[in-house]
Amino acid sequence: MIIAIDGPAASGKGTLGKHLAAHFGLRHLDTGLLYRAVAKTLLDEGAPLTDRARASAAARTLDPARFDEAALKGHAVGEAASIVSTIPEVRAALVDYQRAFATRPPGAVLDGRDIGTVIAPNADVKIFVTASAQERARRRARELAAQGLAVNEVEILADIEKRDERDRSRAVAPLAAAPDAHLLDTTHLDIDAAVRAAIDIVQTARTG
Numbered sequence: 001m002i003i004a005i006d007g008p009a010a011s012g013k014g015t016l017g018k019h020l021a022a023h024f025g026l027r028h029l030d031t032g033l034l035y036r037a038v039a040k041t042l043l044d045e046g047a048p049l050t051d052r053a054r055a056s057a058a059a060r061t062l063d064p065a066r067f068d069e070a071a072l073k074g075h076a077v078g079e080a081a082s083i084v085s086t087i088p089e090v091r092a093a094l095v096d097y098q099r100a101f102a103t104r105p106p107g108a109v110l111d112g113r114d115i116g117t118v119i120a121p122n123a124d125v126k127i128f129v130t131a132s133a134q135e136r137a138r139r140r141a142r143e144l145a146a147q148g149l150a151v152n153e154v155e156i157l158a159d160i161e162k163r164d165e166r167d168r169s170r171a172v173a174p175l176a177a178a179p180d181a182h183l184l185d186t187t188h189l190d191i192d193a194a195v196r197a198a199i200d201i202v203q204t205a206r207t208g
Contacts, residue, residue: 001026001107002122003202004115007129008164008175009078010136012186012194016129017111019195020202024109029101031112031119032081034094036072037062039080049083056089062097075144075159082163085113086170095119113167116178125205127198128177131187133160 003020007013014030021028041058042049049055071077084090098119102108110119116126131139137157145151167175177183182201186194 001124001206002102002120003107003109004120004123004126004178004181005109005111005129005198006113006115006117006126006175006177006181007111008113008136008167009082009160010140011129011131012139012191013111013127013129015191016127016184016194016198017109020198021109023195023199024202026106027101027104027108029098029108029110031094031098031110031115033067033069033072034059034062034064034097035081035085035090036077037064037067038090038094039084040072040077042084043077043080049080050087052087052089055084055087056093059090059093062094075140075149079159079163082166086166086172088172091172113175114173116181117176118173121178125202126178126181127184127201128181129184129186129194129198131185133157133164135187136160 001024003026005013005017017028017030038055038058039049042051042055047054098110102110102120112119116123134157137153137160140156140160141151141153184194184197184201189197
């Protein structure tokens with residue numbers, strides 16, 4: 001079984017992906033980490049985020065087994081990843097890896113922005129997770145504050161809105177819900193309620 005979860009930044013798709021994978025005994029891939037790893041490589045090297053050749057080379061040589069997830073989850077890396085992910089050569093280099101991961105037994109849960117539309121268009125279940133920009137900014141602010149970082153929610157909201165626009169308007173694999181995706185709005189749901197709703201969606205889809 002393949003479960004595709006898509007949605008904008010801070011919508012909760014990664015957390016849902018982990019819970020669904022554990023519940024149904026599947027593997028999980030946060031595909032955003034792949035793009036974050038490419039972005040961090042360029043940042044570490046001091047290379048421009050628009051350097052297509054360097055970015056695509058970084059994408060082709062990624063080793064997910066060596067990812068430092070904590071370092072990749074930083075706000076600056078996330079913003080950089082949103083820029084790097086608009087490079088067609090980077091997306092092309094990562095497509096095969098994601099598709100191979102999805103099809104290995106016993107199946108997988110993949111979360112990202114183009115899983116149901118590009119990576120796994122034939123996924124058994126597709127969920128598009130969303131939440132208001134204001135709620136997503138509050139969530140991101142709480143995450144950063146919990147890490148002991150300074151928080152400016154107004155700036156975070158502006159960043160999220162800018163990132164949403166960039167993701168929706170990019171020429172290759174723009175953020176969009178697949179026509180057959182189930183919409184899950186988590187604006188007013190805590191994590192437990194959101195997980196229960198997602199499990200219900202999958203179970204209903206499996207039983208026809």
